[in-house]
Amino acid sequence: WLKTHYPAEFMAGLFEHDPGMYPRRLLMAEARRIGVPLLPLDVNVSTDSYVVEWADADTDAEAPTRGIRLAFRDVQGITQAEIRRIIAERTDEPYESIADFYTRARPSRPLIQRLAAVGALDSLVVGDRRGDVIAYVRQLTAKHRPKSDSENQLPLARLDELPTGTPAPSRDEQLAAQLDVLSSELDGHVLDPYREMLDELGVTPADQLVDLRGGSEVIVAGIRVATQTPPMRSGKRVVFISFDDGHGIADCTFFEDAQQRVGPLLFGTKLMVVHGRTRRTGARGVSVQADNAFDLKQLWAQWRESRAA
16 A cells, blocks of 8 residues: 555665665666656765655656655765765755865765766756766866865866866766666666667566466576575575566576576676576466576677677
8 A cells, every 4th residue: 555655655665674685776676667766866965865855856757756865875885974974064055066065075086976977966067967077076086175265276166167068978878877886777777778689589578477378488688686595405506596677577597407508607697688488486476497598798799799790
């Protein structure tokens, strides 16, 4: 009932507690699936918690929508001291510029570069200028941190003269930055760049597996979200891997013969394509008994090469 009537509040509560074996990125994928907008990090708005707020200002929604503002805790490498300082310094007066944020919040060089890469500084400039922001932060962090106007050859106002015409990151580059910094995508999926090839291969989306009969031959693909090797009564090792493809979760089972075919990919590869057969586990339950698996990025390189030939 709560998920149906208050989906944003429901998902925000899950984000706060982060239960189960699946990573937070999977909870974020579920939020997107049920229509809850994920609002980007903003140094003047985000906190250390997942806050539910009206999303219309950040989205193209026609009707009022409740979304979830991402929390600083998601940023790779950020410290609690940095989070407290960012929030405390804006309490009386919001940050007015990137140089103002850099001077008052005193983030580390890697942190401000990560914040720029995922758009957390975008609200401090006019217009959609992500490329210029990233270029400016690189210039700013190459110098000594400014402490006051008197300690700089140029006043802080002049330090905010952003470069112009820097190419904006492509969608693929933005997704890569989000995965690198936040361990999750905000407005897309890591498989998006590969969709044309996956469609050509006949990959079945995870949410359609339940409609197939047991024993159906399938190809699934996704990013690894969980790997388990529980003790088995037989003493033989069985590997269970769950893959997220943006439509749902495909649970794949690798018995010994499949493990031998897959080899080192079994534990070391994040993006995979799996060939196997469906196995019914209940009225609404289905898994894939894997025959073989492949590195998605290697398949992509081969596919592009074949298209160019």
